[in-house]
Amino acid sequence: MTVQAYTLDDLVKRLDPQATEGASQQYFLNLGPQHPAAHGVLRVMLFLDGETVVRAIPVLGYIHRGIEKMGESLSTRQFIHLTDRLDYLSALMNNWAVARTVEKAAGIEVSPRAEWIRTIMAELQRLQSHLLWLGVLGMDLGAFTPFLWGFRDREELTYIFEETIGARLTMNYVLPGGVMSDIHPEFAARVKKYVAYIRPKIAEYEALLSGNVILEERLRNIGRLSAEDAVSIGATGPVLRASGVALDLRKASPYGAYDKLEFQVPVGTVGDSWDRYWVRFEEMRQSIAMIEQLLGGIPEGPHMSVKPAVKVKLPEGVHYGQLETARGILGVFIAAAGGSDVPYRIHLRSPTFNNLWSVTRLAPGWRIADLVAILTTLDLVIPDIER
Amino acid sequence: MALFDPKGARAETRQVAGKSVAVLLAPRLVRRGFLHDVFYGLKSLLTGMRVTLPYGLTTSRIVTRQYPENRGTLKMYERYRARLTFIRDGQGRHTCTGCRNCEKACPNGSIIIETAKGAVTGKNEVQRFIWRFDACTFCNLCVYTCPFDALEMKGDFEHAVFDRRLLVYNLNSYAGPHASLWDKVEDEEQRKTLATKISPYDGKVPLAGTSMAGCPARAHGEGGAS
Ligand code: SF4
Ligand code: SF4
Numbered sequence: 001m002t003v004q005a006y007t008l009d010d011l012v013k014r015l016d017p018q019a020t021e022g023a024s025q026q027y028f029l030n031l032g033p034q035h036p037a038a039h040g041v042l043r044v045m046l047f048l049d050g051e052t053v054v055r056a057i058p059v060l061g062y063i064h065r066g067i068e069k070m071g072e073s074l075s076t077r078q079f080i081h082l083t084d085r086l087d088y089l090s091a092l093m094n095n096w097a098v099a100r101t102v103e104k105a106a107g108i109e110v111s112p113r114a115e116w117i118r119t120i121m122a123e124l125q126r127l128q129s130h131l132l133w134l135g136v137l138g139m140d141l142g143a144f145t146p147f148l149w150g151f152r153d154r155e156e157l158t159y160i161f162e163e164t165i166g167a168r169l170t171m172n173y174v175l176p177g178g179v180m181s182d183i184h185p186e187f188a189a190r191v192k193k194y195v196a197y198i199r200p201k202i203a204e205y206e207a208l209l210s211g212n213v214i215l216e217e218r219l220r221n222i223g224r225l226s227a228e229d230a231v232s233i234g235a236t237g238p239v240l241r242a243s244g245v246a247l248d249l250r251k252a253s254p255y256g257a258y259d260k261l262e263f264q265v266p267v268g269t270v271g272d273s274w275d276r277y278w279v280r281f282e283e284m285r286q287s288i289a290m291i292e293q294l295l296g297g298i299p300e301g302p303h304m305s306v307k308p309a310v311k312v313k314l315p316e317g318v319h320y321g322q323l324e325t326a327r328g329i330l331g332v333f334i335a336a337a338g339g340s341d342v343p344y345r346i347h348l349r350s351p352t353f354n355n356l357w358s359v360t361r362l363a364p365g366w367r368i369a370d371l372v373a374i375l376t377t378l379d380l381v382i383p384d385i386e387r
Numbered sequence: 388m389a390l391f392d393p394k395g396a397r398a399e400t401r402q403v404a405g406k407s408v409a410v411l412l413a414p415r416l417v418r419r420g421f422l423h424d425v426f427y428g429l430k431s432l433l434t435g436m437r438v439t440l441p442y443g444l445t446t447s448r449i450v451t452r453q454y455p456e457n458r459g460t461l462k463m464y465e466r467y468r469a470r471l472t473f474i475r476d477g478q479g480r481h482t483c484t485g486c487r488n489c490e491k492a493c494p495n496g497s498i499i500i501e502t503a504k505g506a507v508t509g510k511n512e513v514q515r516f517i518w519r520f521d522a523c524t525f526c527n528l529c530v531y532t533c534p535f536d537a538l539e540m541k542g543d544f545e546h547a548v549f550d551r552r553l554l555v556y557n558l559n560s561y562a563g564p565h566a567s568l569w570d571k572v573e574d575e576e577q578r579k580t581l582a583t584k585i586s587p588y589d590g591k592v593p594l595a596g597t598s599m600a601g602c603p604a605r606a607h608g609e610g611g612a613s
Contacts, residue, residue: 145439163464167527246403264411274416275413278414
């Protein structure tokens with residue numbers, strides 16, 4: 001496999017130097033950083049021939065906040081609240097990824113109840129994230145109804161989080177040793193009610209979107225990502241699974257309560273936009289099934305095994321932990337000098353960064369309107385790309 | 388037959404990383420000639436109409452909440468994190484000992500505590516508990532860390548002001564001992580001297596009360612709604 005690298009200079013250079021001004025259809029265009037069809041401050045430099053994309057290069061740096069650097073002066077417990085601000089739609093899973101890494105490094109036991117809470121919260125949030133994605137996908141492809149519906153159904157989940165955690169988006173809930181507070185007494189009843197509410201809604205989405213000829217034609221065969229390309233780019237999550245690789249950490253190396261759950265991993269066949277759409281859509285149903293199973297048995301016990309006053313000291317060395325967020329594998333590298341709860345260096349392997357890069361392979365040959373479909377099925381959250 | 392068959396997904400078992408994983412394969416969309424596509428297209432559009440039309444007819448499905456019209460009935464959840472406050476007993480006394488655990492736990496320096504030895508009690512007493520509302524990220528670590536249950540998060544959320552300096556203030560309403568130290572003082576006369584009342588904007592609270600470029604100093608109560 002050959003890897004072709006372009007610089008920004010290549011982009012603005014004409015492909016065909018012979019072509020005279022005016023006669024040429026080739027030009028260069030910025031998609032973003034402020035663009036209604038781009039989610040957040042994503043800038044993609046496009047070299048176009050007419051409306052067809054010849055090259056696409058994502059340009060980063062518009063929302064870099066230095067979160068990894070900040071991690072070098074904060075204890076890991078304090079650092080966790082910054083991970084809410086990576087992929088904010090997977091905030092609890094980001095919290096969990098850091099907490100797990102710290103627990104593994106420091107040898108902290110977590111009670112089954114805490115693991116149960118973490119798992120159900122993670123699945124609720126995966127559902128929430130996919131609902132938002134579905135709404136935005138509809139919006140990007142020209143349908144306004146799914147956008148309203150996505151937000152409507154997501155809102156109910158937000159209330160569930162609000163009641164137990166006290167926050168809607170940046171939740172800072174999972175800490176090393178467990179979770180910050182026990183679930184609200186109303187929690188299980190509310191989630192049960194929500195599951196009953198969302199099931200028919202998913203069927204409604206299916207009738208409105210999945211079976212709609214416009215949506216199908218906007219997604220079918222658009223932007224095929226082969227399994228080889230997906231793996232070589234390092235794509236994970238639904239993007240990788242849509243290309244036919246059934247790698248899901250919830251199955252491949254179960255954590256939390258996932259080993260006790262029964263679920264299927266949705267995978268695509270050819271890796272086009274339709275497959276990416278369908279994989280996420282089916283994941284919502286799998287998440288609902290998991291939530292129902294989890295509601296079946298709530299283990300008793302403490303929700304936290306580390307006292308707030310205890311410093312969680314990390315042993316010297318490099319520690320790594322990862323888990324599956326709504327967008328793919330989030331890896332946490334912690335290099336510790338030992339004897340302190342402040343890491344020497346903390347690095348995050350964020351799923352969206354790699355997933356975004358597949359646009360360099362996917363975009364060439366497609367029209368700008370198709371590029372919007374490709375970008376939206378990659379499910380990008382820009383703050384996750386640059387920390 | 389519809390092009391999209393929701394039951395068209397195939398289940399199978401695959402080996403991934405040495406484990407057998409139950410997977411569900413995506414259904415493929417196929418096209419069956421021009422005429423079929425035209426009719427299928429029409430049908431799918433009508434299906435969409437059928438799904439969305441009832442929403443226009445039944446207003447009971449409307450979920451929009453009218454804020455601020457519903458202010459009277461709007462209730463936030465009890466755990467909602469919107470404003471940090473001291474927990475006070477019936478006599479308005481707090482339980483903060485000035486141990487500074489919350490100050491150390493805060494990831495962004497939003498809490499600054501000034502303490503002094505009390506003349507009567509001889510113990511550490513909080514003079515000013517400064518909370519920088521403008522810098523706080525509502526991570527809740529201070530409430531979580533406090534060993535004396537002195538802090539809580541309140542749910543009132545309408546805090547917009549025109550001057551950022553008004554978001555930096557003292558949480559304590561008096562400079563003096565916490566409730567249980569207070570109870571140990573027996574002498575009535577001495578008790579009267581224990582606490583000095585302070586206002587939220589007393590003292591050298593950072594920013595508040597000082598002037599900034601283009602923004603003159605303001606006293607408490609100024610600048611808010613005016
Ligand atoms: S609020 Fe609690 S943690 Fe903070 S200084 Fe007072 S007693 Fe200590
Ligand atoms: S909520 Fe977090 S940021 Fe705000 S004062 Fe407390 S510890 Fe600091």
